[in-house]
Every structure is written in C-alpha cells, then in structure tokens.
Amino acid sequence: MKAYALLLLLLVLALPVYSQEVGSNLAIVSIKWGTSSQSVEVGPGSVNAPLTIQLLNRDDIAIRYAKLTLSLPEGITSTDDSRTAVVFLPTMNPGTISEAVFYLNIDKNLKTGVHQATLYIEGVNDDDTTFLYTTPIQLRINGEVSLHVSNAEKTVMAGRRNSVNLILSNNGTGTASEVEIVMSTSQQVSILSYPTRFDKIDAGESVKxxxxxxxxPSLAGSPVTINVAMNYLDSYGNPRTVESTLGYEVAYSTPPNLLLEIIPNQLTIYNLNDVKLRVTNAGFTVVRDVALTLSVNLPLVPVGTDGKFNIPEIRPGETAEIPVSIYVSETSAPSSPVTVSLSYLDDSNQLKTESRVLNAFLSARSAEFLSPINLRITPNILYSGTINNITVSVSNIGSTTLRDLTITPSASSQATWLQENTLNIPSLEPGEEYKSQAAIFVASDSPTSITLAMTVSYYGRDNVQRQEERQIGVLVKGVVHFEVVDLTILPEVVSPGQTFSVTIVLVNTGTVQASAVSLRPSENIQGFRLFGQSRVFLGNVPTNTPTSVTFSFTALNSTSPGRYQLPLVVSYRDNVGEVHTDTLSVNVNVRPAGFGGPGTARTQTTTANTGFLNTSNIITIVVPLLIGLVAGVAIGRRGRR
Known part of the structure; x- marks a missing residue:
C-alpha cells in the first residue's frame, strides 16, 4: 500500500500544468488531437480525427472498468453521425494512465476556435463501489495546414541568370507559423538567392x-528540378515538413535569328551572274565569328571563290553582304538549291551551327531551253477490265524542229500496251502535231486513277539528245452491267385481277463491284399495280454473284390479254462514285380469265438461249392445243346425235 501511495505521489507531481482532477480518484492528464504516437491537425472538414484523453487513477484501489461518454457540441459528431461518443476502458490499476481515443468528424462549416464539450465518466472500483463524474472539456479546432508550392514560370534560359517566382500557398484551414524554406538542386544549376523564412502564412494566403x-549552357533543351523543403509549425504547434519538387524546361538562349538571302534570286542560264549573299541579324543579341560555307551543284558553278567566307560580328538589326559570281550551265530544271552552312558564337558564348538551303530560280534567254514537247492522251477516262482505244498526241510547241523523236511507254502492272511500245517520229516542225492510235488494257483491280509513264527523247537544233520523263494521269472507271439471268413468275398464267409474283436473279457481269444498289419497278407500269414492297436495297453487289429479288404485282381487271413488259429500274454507284440508273424488262403473259388450269410457276432462264423450246414453252403450246382438240371432239359428237 505504501508503494502505491509513493507511486501515486510521484505521478501527481509529474502531471503537466493542464491536468484536471475529476472526482476523488481520477485526473485528466491530457487532451489532444491524435494518438500517443502521432499528433494530427484538425480543422473544418476533418473526418475520423482521433481525440485522445489520458486518465490517471489517483486512488490506491484499482478501477474494474470505466465508461467515458463525450457529449459533443454542434458541428462535431462521432463516426456514426451522433452527438455522443462512447469509449470503454478496461482495468485501471492504481497509479497508471489509460488512454481513451474518440474518433470524431468535424463539419466543414464549423468555425475554428474553442468548442465546449462535456465528458461523463462512470465506473466500478475493485471494492464494488461505483462512481459517476461530469466535467467540461474544451475542444480546440485550430484548422489544418496545407502548404503547396508552385512555379509561376515553367521555363528558364540556359547560360543566363534567371529570375523566377515561386508561389507558396496555404490551401488549408489553419495557420502555418515559423515557415522555413530550404532549396536544393542538381549539378550545373545554382540557386543564387531566395528568402528563407516567413513568420506565418494564414489559411488561404499565398506569398511570392x-x-x-x-x-x-550545357543543360539547354533538358529538364531541371528544384527540391523545396518547407519546415513549419502547424496550428497546434507541432513541427512538420513538406517537400516538393518543381520542374523547369531549360530553353536555349534566344537565337540571333539570322536571315539569309541571295540577291537577286533569279539566275540566267549560260550567263555569269553577279549576286550578293546577304546575312541579316533579325534577333536581339549579337553574334560573333560568323563563318559561312557556300555549296552548290551543277548547273551552278561558283567563279573566283572557294565558297568560304567570314564575318567578325553582326549586331542586332545589322546586315552583311558577300559578293559572289555564279555561272549557270545548260539545264532544264526550273530552280537549283544553294546550301549555306554557317557557324557562330551566340551571346552565351556557345558555338552554334546551322545549315540553310536557298533556292535560286533559273531562267533562259529564249524558249528553246524549255521543253518543246506537249504530250496528251485522249480520252483521259479509261475502263478497267477491258481494252481501251486511245490517241497519243505529240505537239512541238517550241521554236525549232525536233528530230528523231522517240516516245517509249514504261511498263506498268496496272496498264498494258497492246502494240509496239516505241513510237518513232522522224521530225516534228514547230506547231506540228502528230497523232498515233494505240490500245491499252487496264487491269480489273486498278485504282480509280493511274499514271502512264513515258520516256521522250529527241534532238534539237544543237544536235544534243535530250530525254524527258513524262507522266500522264488518267481516270479509271470500272464497268458495271446488270443482267437478268433467271426469271420465275408464279403463277405462270396471269389473268386480269390476279396477284402474282416475279422473282428475278440479278448478276453484275461487269468488272467492278457496284455499291448502293437498289431495285424498284418503274413508276409507269401500264395494266399492273405493285403489290407489297416498292423498293429493294441490295447494298454492294460484287461481280458474277447471283442475287435474287422478288416483287408482287396485281393485274388490273381492265388489263387486256397479251404480252407485257414490266420495267425494273436498277440504281447504283460505280467505283468512282458516279450514280447510274439502268432499266431491265421482264415479260409477263396475261390471258383471259378461266383460261388454262389453276396455273403453275413459269421459269425463264435468259442465259440458256440455245434456240430450242424449253419444257415450259412446250407446255404453253401443247396444253392449249389439247384443250381445243378435246373441246372440238365433244362438240362434233353432240352434232351427230
């Protein structure tokens, strides 16, 4: 017992200043947000926040169990949204401290500050005595601190001192105090200066x-990062640290923006052209030690220079000119490239190299240097899967006579020339035109447009053979042709006022697939009325694939006996998207009412036209003859009686 008393005395002496006696045997040692191992920040909107209350058994009698009931103020609830939270404590030995942890939710609209709550403690001691205490407690809602740092600029320049701004924001509900900033970065990046301390940053406040x-300079074009560590005291005085990494894109130093020109940029063939290579610094920084190398190929020939030039310095807005003489030899090209390689030191003392390509236009003194050949193919629309007769027209649009003119079509997997490939013309006077007939087969799987390549060679006035490669584009259309290859009429014998069906088998006997195919009877059908569907959409119809379509008609009572044609209209698109409409005809025989038997189906196959009567035709002829013969015999016998 004395040992318990001594232990109790020591614990009481060790109690902090905020301890609170509750009854004769209990004392509240501390009330804090968090657990014994970790403190937490609590503010409006906090969920499942732990509140720890430490109780000391000051008596020398053990407490068998205790029940703690916390009555909460408006805006603070337990995890089950109740205004009351309950925690049970097991045996509390004399002189020991027990912890009761309540998990609470804080309404997001609750204001920060001190809120009053009531704690009810009831329990049973080991000597079977009971106790019940009531004590007010204060719940301090100071808010949560949420520090966030961002960079206002996303780019820094290589080889320069950059002034950037970081935005330090407190997006929480509590105040951060004694904020200390520590920055670090990688090699070749130096942080020269920045403020390191702020007294406080209130909730919702941002500081620059x-x-x-x-x-x-070597980091140009690469990303760099800055590590920012923020040490501060939260709204409950607890030290905390937040670390963040900010990224920057390292841009190259502002380029000098050198502009290169050839003045004039039009050169004359067979002439020594005096031009100037003009270099203008259109940027905002000076460039030094500018070295230029001029590279050209035939027909351009630099005269009197090796093409290497140096300019000591070009300031912003200044222009430097280098005189160059260029001879242009004979060519049929309309232009020729001039390559200029240049190197220089920019304002960060970095060596820069560039390669520029300038185009010089070439002109001739007379039209003889232009192509004198005008080559055409008519018609310019060919049909695939068939032989096309074409006309190749060659005209001399030059000013001199052309000799030994040869035109050779190039081989192609899409088009085949069907006669001698080479066309030879001994001579062609200026303004003269020569036409040659040819036949060409275009493959069925050719695209909607193909190019016919031809090689043209000839001799001009200077007796120099010239050769040109020509390409002539033509449009290729496929052939779509619909035929009725089979026909079935049910019943075969159609009488006025009777309904019958017509089933046809349609086949595309062309060379390409027809798309968006639809079939309908013509609107102008004399003596018949359409019964049922008026239009059938077939979609895509490939070649040589039978497609069956059935329509129903009713013969009008006023329809006279005889043979009629039912026109059927086929609409479709070909392989180039053009819309076509064709009309197919179906023959229907109308006979007087009561003629013949009950009627059977009549089948007609149009492709099997051998010149002989088929079975259906024989029946059509023989049956009426037999009926007439039987009727004649019967009438004759009555007459003899």
Whole structure:
C-alpha cells in the first residue's frame, strides 16, 4: 500500500500544468488531437480525427472498468453521425494512465476556435463501489495546414541568370507559423538567392518567393528540378515538413535569328551572274565569328571563290553582304538549291551551327531551253477490265524542229500496251502535231486513277539528245452491267385481277463491284399495280454473284390479254462514285380469265438461249392445243346425235 501511495505521489507531481482532477480518484492528464504516437491537425472538414484523453487513477484501489461518454457540441459528431461518443476502458490499476481515443468528424462549416464539450465518466472500483463524474472539456479546432508550392514560370534560359517566382500557398484551414524554406538542386544549376523564412502564412494566403537561378549552357533543351523543403509549425504547434519538387524546361538562349538571302534570286542560264549573299541579324543579341560555307551543284558553278567566307560580328538589326559570281550551265530544271552552312558564337558564348538551303530560280534567254514537247492522251477516262482505244498526241510547241523523236511507254502492272511500245517520229516542225492510235488494257483491280509513264527523247537544233520523263494521269472507271439471268413468275398464267409474283436473279457481269444498289419497278407500269414492297436495297453487289429479288404485282381487271413488259429500274454507284440508273424488262403473259388450269410457276432462264423450246414453252403450246382438240371432239359428237 505504501508503494502505491509513493507511486501515486510521484505521478501527481509529474502531471503537466493542464491536468484536471475529476472526482476523488481520477485526473485528466491530457487532451489532444491524435494518438500517443502521432499528433494530427484538425480543422473544418476533418473526418475520423482521433481525440485522445489520458486518465490517471489517483486512488490506491484499482478501477474494474470505466465508461467515458463525450457529449459533443454542434458541428462535431462521432463516426456514426451522433452527438455522443462512447469509449470503454478496461482495468485501471492504481497509479497508471489509460488512454481513451474518440474518433470524431468535424463539419466543414464549423468555425475554428474553442468548442465546449462535456465528458461523463462512470465506473466500478475493485471494492464494488461505483462512481459517476461530469466535467467540461474544451475542444480546440485550430484548422489544418496545407502548404503547396508552385512555379509561376515553367521555363528558364540556359547560360543566363534567371529570375523566377515561386508561389507558396496555404490551401488549408489553419495557420502555418515559423515557415522555413530550404532549396536544393542538381549539378550545373545554382540557386543564387531566395528568402528563407516567413513568420506565418494564414489559411488561404499565398506569398511570392523570388528566386535567382543560374543554369549551365550545357543543360539547354533538358529538364531541371528544384527540391523545396518547407519546415513549419502547424496550428497546434507541432513541427512538420513538406517537400516538393518543381520542374523547369531549360530553353536555349534566344537565337540571333539570322536571315539569309541571295540577291537577286533569279539566275540566267549560260550567263555569269553577279549576286550578293546577304546575312541579316533579325534577333536581339549579337553574334560573333560568323563563318559561312557556300555549296552548290551543277548547273551552278561558283567563279573566283572557294565558297568560304567570314564575318567578325553582326549586331542586332545589322546586315552583311558577300559578293559572289555564279555561272549557270545548260539545264532544264526550273530552280537549283544553294546550301549555306554557317557557324557562330551566340551571346552565351556557345558555338552554334546551322545549315540553310536557298533556292535560286533559273531562267533562259529564249524558249528553246524549255521543253518543246506537249504530250496528251485522249480520252483521259479509261475502263478497267477491258481494252481501251486511245490517241497519243505529240505537239512541238517550241521554236525549232525536233528530230528523231522517240516516245517509249514504261511498263506498268496496272496498264498494258497492246502494240509496239516505241513510237518513232522522224521530225516534228514547230506547231506540228502528230497523232498515233494505240490500245491499252487496264487491269480489273486498278485504282480509280493511274499514271502512264513515258520516256521522250529527241534532238534539237544543237544536235544534243535530250530525254524527258513524262507522266500522264488518267481516270479509271470500272464497268458495271446488270443482267437478268433467271426469271420465275408464279403463277405462270396471269389473268386480269390476279396477284402474282416475279422473282428475278440479278448478276453484275461487269468488272467492278457496284455499291448502293437498289431495285424498284418503274413508276409507269401500264395494266399492273405493285403489290407489297416498292423498293429493294441490295447494298454492294460484287461481280458474277447471283442475287435474287422478288416483287408482287396485281393485274388490273381492265388489263387486256397479251404480252407485257414490266420495267425494273436498277440504281447504283460505280467505283468512282458516279450514280447510274439502268432499266431491265421482264415479260409477263396475261390471258383471259378461266383460261388454262389453276396455273403453275413459269421459269425463264435468259442465259440458256440455245434456240430450242424449253419444257415450259412446250407446255404453253401443247396444253392449249389439247384443250381445243378435246373441246372440238365433244362438240362434233353432240352434232351427230
């Protein structure tokens, strides 16, 4: 017992200043947000926040169990949304401290500050005595601190001192105090200056942090990062640290923006052209030690220079000109490239190299240097899967006579020339035109447009053979042709006022697939009325694939006996998207009412036209003859009686 008393005395002496006695045997040692191992920040909107209350058994009698009931103020609830939270504690030995942890939710609209709650403690001691205490407690809602740092600029320049701004924001509900900033970065990046301390940053407040940073020129075009560590005291005085990494894109130093020109940029064939290579610094920084190398190919020939030039310095807005003489030999090209390789030191003392390509236009003194050949093919629309007769027309649009003119079509997998490939013309006077007939077969699987390549060679006035490669584009259309290859009429014998069906088998005997195919009877059908569907959409119809379509008609009572044609209209698109409409005809025989038997189906196959009567035709002829013969015999016998 004395040992318990001594232990109790020591614990009481060790109690912090905020301890609170509750009854004769209990004392509240501490009330804090969090657990014994970790403190937490609590503010409006906090969910499942732990509140720890430490109780000391000051008596020398053990407490068998205790029940703690916390009555909560408006805006604070337990995890089950109740205004009351309950925690049970097991045996509390004399002189020991027990912890009761309540998990609470804080309404997002609750204001920060001190809120009053009531704690009810009831229990049973080991000597079977009971106790019940009531004590007010204060719940301090100071808010949560949420520090966030961002960079206002996303780009820094290589080889320069950059002034950037960081934005330090407190997006929480509590105040951060004694904020200390520590920055670090990678090699070749130096942080020159920045403020390191702020007394406090209130909730919702943002402060600007100016930073001076230098990035080495070698990091141009690469990303760099800055590590920011923020040490501060939260709204409950607990030390905390938040770390963040900010990224920057390292841009190259502002380029000098050198402009290169050839003045004039039109050169004359067979002439020594004096031109100037003009270099203008349209940027904002000076460039030094500019070295230029001029490279050209035939027909351009530099005269009197090796094509290497140096300019000591070009300031912003200044222009430097280099005189160059260029001879242009004979060519049929309309232009020729001039390559200029240049190197220079920019304002960050970095060596830059560039390669520019300038185009010089070439002109001739007379039209003889232009192509004198005008080559045409008519018609310019060919049909696939068939032989096309074409006309190749060659005209001399030059000013001199052309000799030994040869035109050779090039082989192609899409088009085949059906006669001698080479066309020879001994001579062609200026303004004269020569026409040659040819036949060409275009493959069925050819695209909607093909190119016919031809090689043209000839001799001009200077007796130099010239050769040109020509390509002539033509449009290729496929052939779509619909035929009725089979026909069935049910019943075969159609009488006025009777309904019958017509089933046809349609086949595309062309060379390409027809798309968006639809079939309908013509609107102008004399003596018949359509019964049932008026239009059938077939979609895509490939070649040589039978497609069956059935329509029903009713012969009008006023329809006279005889043979009629039922026109059927086929609409479709070909392979180039053009819409076509064709009309097919179906023959129908109408006979007087009561003629013949009950009627059977009549089948007609149009492709099997051998010149002989088929079975259906024989029946059509023989049956009426037999009926007439039987009727004649019967009438004759009555007459003899």
């Amino acid at each position: 942090v100016p930073v001076e940073i230098y990035v080495a």
